[in-house]
Amino acid sequence: MMTLADVALYIAILARIGIVPLAVTTNLAINFLRKPRADRRIVARCRLMKLGKTLAVGEVWIFSEGEDEPVAHATGTYAIPRER
Secondary structure: OHHHHHHHHHHHHHHHHOOOOOOEEEEEEEEEOOOOOOOOOEEEEEEEEEEOOOEEEEEEEEEEOOOOOEEEEEEEEEEOOOOO
């Protein structure tokens, strides 16, 4: 689930700023809320909270497919290198 959260945020950021080499995760925290269903895939809903020139912050809610209650919530911060 941590990998799913990290990749979801990374894709959301690059979708907004384009491909930026060396944009990296600087912080990623996750809260596991309940056990996901073993017979379902997990899906992520991602939202960027702030997209600045050098930092981006977002959150990800992770669900068992078809369920309303989240199984995890993650927040992440990414460093965006300045153009040279």
